[in-house]
Amino acid sequence: MKFSGCIFYLSLLSTIFAAALLPLAAQEPSTRPRFTTAELKAFLNKASERSDEYNKTFKDLTAEETRTTEIFDKDGLLEKRRTIVSDLIIYQPASHTENGSVTEYRHVREVDGKIVKGRDRRAVRFFERLAKARSVEEELERIKKESQRYDEDILLYNAPLWQGFLFHITDTSAFEYEEIETDRIGGREAVVVRFRQVAEDANIKIDIDAPKALKLSQPRWAGTIWLDRETAEVLKFSKEVTARSPFFAGPLTVMTMESLFVPSDLGIMVPETIVFASFNPQTNRREIAKLEPGRQLEPEVREARRQTIRYRSFARFDVNTRFDGVK
Secondary structure, three states: OOOOOOOOEEEEOOOOOOOOOOOOOOOOOOOOOOOOHHHHHHHHHHHHHHHHHHHHHOOOEEEEEEEEEEEEOOOOOEEEEEEEEEEEEEEOOHHHOOOOOOEEEEEEEEEOOEEOOOHHHHHHHHHHHHOOOOOHHHHHHHHHHHHOOOOOOOOOOOHHHOOOHHHHHHHOOOEEEEEEEEEEEOOEEEEEEEEEEOOOEOOEOEEEEOOHHHOOEEEEEEEEEEEEOOOOOEEEEEEEEEEEOOOEOOOEEEEEEEEEEEOOOOOOOEEEEEEEEEEEEOOOHHHHHOOOOOOOEOOOEEEEEEEEEEEEEEEEOOOOOOEOOEO
């Protein structure tokens, strides 16, 4: 995943990622005692099963997606904004029927308030060419490229499909989990669980492509999950990636992402809002170069880019439905 023009570029080889940018519902005290260690593990296993159900159910869907990307200057002022409205289609490509995986196709409708002309004819031609793809990899890359043709600066793809990452890491000792409180999200009692990465794990790789002068190392995940107390469904999650640099006294926040889920008629909670943000150090390279030996700076960062994705009207379609004349 690439964020053009930013100091930090992330390529996360495990599926990812969160900023506390959405308002929390008012908390209400709960008399329920906290889970024991064994109870929390069992509850997270239940949540993992619900996440697997989400992954199996979250396909053959349409929705309206509004994606707003904002770029900020070094003083935190808005420099550029782009808003894209699309018809989102979550479906299983013909080449993926055996492994059951799905992908997203964004049929762009508007860019910055302007209607995209000829989009239906373009879609027909696109799917005709797609049928001639020589491999699964080529087919998926074409879908991704077509979906992102109007995107700039932040290229998030398949964001609604990332929920499973939260629980795949429960099987590794590289992460610690802790129940921290009870909250209410959308009228539901939520168990709030914090997780953080405490060690390296060969199966969880985070590559941060940043200027070598920063000497970044030890990238780590951390975050918080809000789980429905009764069903163990994900109501909300936030995640962040931090990294260490010898020039800073503490970890630097590289990126954050938050997702909020709402009930649907599909039998699962569905994403309503996803907010992604990437950050740059407040200190510039010249200041770092002038540092005296042994001196460290405070790990202050500024938000450089933000993308807010809003979804509405998720609905299931029949797998035989024709899109723009293409089956």
